[in-house]
Amino acid sequence: MEAMTTKQIDSIVVRFAGDSGDGMQLTGDRFTQESAVFGNDLATLPNFPAEIRAPQGTLAGVSSFQVQVAEHAVLTPGDAPDVLVAMNPAALRVNAGDVARGGTIIVDTQEFTARNLTKAGYRSNPVEDGSLADYIVHPIDMTSLTVAAVKEFGLGRKDAARAKNMFGLGLLSWMYGRPTESTEAFIRSRFANKPAIREANLAAFRAGWNYGETAEAFAVSYDVRPAPMKPGRYRNITGNTALAYGLMAAARSAGLELFLGAYPITPASDILHELSKHARFGVTTFQAEDEIAGACAAIGASYGGALGVTSTSGPGVCLKSEALGLAVSLELPLVVVDVQRGGPSTGLPTKTEQSDLLQALFGRNGEAPLPVIAPRSSADCFAAAVEAVEIAIRYRTPVMLLSDGYLANGSEPWQIPQPGDQPSIDPGFATEPNHETDDGARAFWPYKREPETLARPWAVPGTPGLEHRIGGIEKGDGHGNISYEPDNHDLMVRTRQAKVDRVTQVIGDTWVDDPDGDAELLVIGWGSTYGPVAEACTRLRKQGQSVAHAHLRALNPFPHDLGEVLRRYSRVVCPEMNLGQLSMLLRARYLVDVVGHNQVRGLPFQVAEIEDALLTHLQEVGR
Amino acid sequence: MTAEALPFPGLRGVPVAEVPATAKDYSSDQEVRWCPGCGDYVILKTIQGFLPELGLRRENIVFISGIGCSSRFPYYLDTYGMHSIHGRAPAIATGLATTRGDLSVWVVTGDGDALSIGGNHLIHAMRRNVNLKILLFNNRIYGLTKGQFSPTSEAGKVTKSSPDGSVGAPFNPVALALGADATFVARAIDSDRAGLTEVLRAAAAHRGTALVEIYQNCPIFNDGAFEVLKNPAESARRLVRLRDGATYNIDGRAYVHDVRSASAESSWALSRLDDGSMERVPVGIFRCVERPTFDDQVRENRARAEKGDDAAFLSLLAGPDPWTVA
Ligand code: SF4
Secondary structure (H helix, E strand, O other), rough: OOOOEEEEEEEEEEEEEEEHHHHHHHHHHHHHHEEEEEEOOOEEEOOOOOOOOOOOOHHHEEEEEEEEEEOOOOOOOOOOOOOOEOHHHHHHHHHHHHHOOOOEEEEEEEHHOHHHHHHHHOOOOOOOOOOOOOOEEEEHHHHHHHHHHHHHHHHHHHHHEEEEEEEHHHHHHOOOOOOOHHHHOOOHOOOOOHHHHHHHHHHHHHHHHHHHHHOOOOOOEEEOOOOOOOOOOEEEEEEEHHHHHHHHHHHHOOOOOOOEOOOOOOOOEEEEHHHOHHHHHHHEEEEEEOOHHHHHHHHHHHHHOOOOOOEOOHHHHHHHHHHHHHHHHOOOOEEEEEEEEEEEOOOOOOOOOOOOOHHHHHHOOOOOOOEEOOOOOHHHHHHHHHHHHHHHHHHHHEEEEEHHHHHHOEEEEEEEOOOOOOOOOOOOOOOOOOOOOOOOEEOOOOOOOOOOOOOOOOOOOOOOOOOOOEEEEOOOEEEOOOOOHHHHHHHHHHHHHHHHHOOOOHOOOOOOEEEOOOOOEEEEEEHHHHHHHHHHHHHHOOOOOOEEHHHHHHEEOOOOOOHHHOOOEEEEEEEEEEOOOHHHHHHHHHOOEEEEEEOOOOOOOOOHHHHHHHHHHHHHHOO | OOOOOOOOHHHHHOOEOOOOOOHHHEEEEOOOOOOOOOHHHHHHHHHHHHHHEEEEEHHHHHEOOOOHHHHHHHHHHHHHEOOOOOOOOHHHHHHHHOOOOOEEEEEEEEEHHHHOOHHHHHHHHHHHOOOEEEEEEEEEOEOOOOOOOOOOOOOOOEEEEOOOOOOOOOOOOHHHHHHOOOOEEEEEEEOOHHHHHHHHHHHHOOOEEEEEEOOOOOOOEEEEEEEEOOHHHHHHHHHHEEEOOEEEEEEEEEOOOOOOOOOOOHHHHHHHOOOOOOOOEEEEEEOOOOOOHHHHHHHHHHHOOOOOHHHHHHHHHHHHOOOOOO
């Protein structure tokens, strides 16, 4: 055996790609988990087709999972993979172009048959024809090596070959010195009831590791040391899971039952799945007959004193719009989760986009304002959900929580909250009459407001003496009876707006990162662009450039000082995965000449792309 | 004391009043704004008169409506109430009833609200068997929007939106409810206070979704739609008052009416008795069978789940593979 060398590197980007049925998401997830346990910082990008099983071996059926692991803080899954594992020609064809020049490509040669090459649109075998000369290519017959390794467990060839993803994982785990215990434990528990398959997967995993150790081709392994992180307990978490946990944590803090009304829709269904597991924590999930019923049932639950939540993606928000208008008019707490995906219409169900911002703000009839909050990373979905619940309860209003497909499925380390981390939330149910009539009688006025927040009382059925009627029809100020009075309507419209504007009371100042203090250029983003924008800024600053970064968590209302922040800079650039929705809002509201940098490719921004764009702006502003 | 003592399984879990209420206690301070002579008035009176009979605490009764003339109903009852959006009342009521087993939840809807724009929610409420009492005021016309044909209007109806007569067959709400496997289905007539009260009583007693179709006259846009069932000279031969166990001849076949029959044979045959000509129109209870209710089952599942304390919640948050950074 060759003497082994280990090279120190500070980060690595790995992409696993294969057919939808090849288990690439699982493989990527395990590699991620091994790295997390090892102590690296990381961020992931799963990317899969909308079709559950597109025809085997086709370009349409390629599924991939990318992860960046580093010894320093990372905010994105990385622009270009340093290593691509391609399980078939289609996976190679779809992904090879993204690999960094000089990067490593590992392919399963068994799958590179004439038929598969044709399916992928190759005229000749790229592994042999020199077209991958810019890369270090490792052609390995992973299928045969796997089948040989698991022979003793008596599986058919097909089942045996299925373990090849574990071979690939084992090989990569060796290359990067990942700890293997968590994956072995995972395989044991996942296949606890299928001993042959369990043993085969373990054997394939170890065979992959041993192959790396013995094959001469892999003379070097790499070491990415743990990243310095704040002391504490961590786990790796996806955005959808973090969001579900945030809703649960906030409902617990408020002592409320959590009721989710939802209709299955990509990429939001995992929130429904997650919450469905937690009846013991006071969660009720209702899989409704349609999107409308999901929202309406949640409104009914909130009316009864539970925390009503409805989760969906953009097309579902369209259907819920009328119900959301009702919630605005009823002034009841409600959280609406929109995990944005590519649109319009069915669009790109499994891909990410930020194009529902204007819909969230304005997609209802009439003047129907509601607060809008957007998490900035997968782990931040937890805190953003808590914040949305707090606002919904404090201001008696529906709140839109705008996540997206990238945050939903991507993952990163998350510091696990400790007991007492959550602020307690007071639902403040009304218990007695709140008004004295002219004749001195005590009465209950459902639309008499709390002066500071303008919130109305939350009086739930079952409370004696507070019987009242509410509805979507315009109500008289205070007493809440039907009113068609012109002045009253004007007052009510303005009051509902003023109430939402007062949410600035709890959202604080604009978050601005301007370490040099002399920047002329401000880049402003919202939602999931935080990662690539922040990394691009870090890179530019390392090159001696001054650039300020502002990030909005509240999209409605905007922080009170936002106009002042924008006016401090001579140029404001706003990167968005849409055609300029936030730019439009900022321009309209603050009369600042915000320049958009827009992309709608269904994928998150690459750091280099933003870095380049900002460099151009920096040159133009002369710094 | 709880409602367990009442003879109404449908109200199990709803607290009872210490002091008996009267019809007056149930009327709100709001001015009733239906057109003069509207059938809704007598239905309102009947319900205000009937509710005290339940012996419940007023604050534990909720009426939820959609949009339409009938949907103004909740404003006139001094209970909790919500006037919601078109067709969605069953969905809102489902969320409320599922989270609050201590409430008696009623839905007031019309033929357009329940059978056109809200059809999906109606059939799913009945399929699930949520413990809701759905009162469907059927006037066979759109009243609030000023007189377009509705999904229960007879074919060929001449209205503002169908000057040449409407095209398409009407829904038979009772047959539709039976088709959706509703556990309780009945029909009554607005002006028949005794008959309506009897049906309401049985609906309240039933645990599960009760669909009560109420023929309601709209004197403005569809006056006299049910006149032949009201005028004593005609109604005697046309009205078929349903009695459990009684025999009815339909198409030369004798059916012994069995409201609890699983096959719903007599229920189905009786639902089809009126071919639209109103020659023979059954009123009363078509079906009343027991099936576990959706909301009870959801609550039971939750109650059965071993309660998770703070420690359990924190361990959920930590997941299977946490790590510590010192
Ligand atoms: S339009 Fe018809 S149904 Fe509506 S209130 Fe007037 S009479 Fe009653």
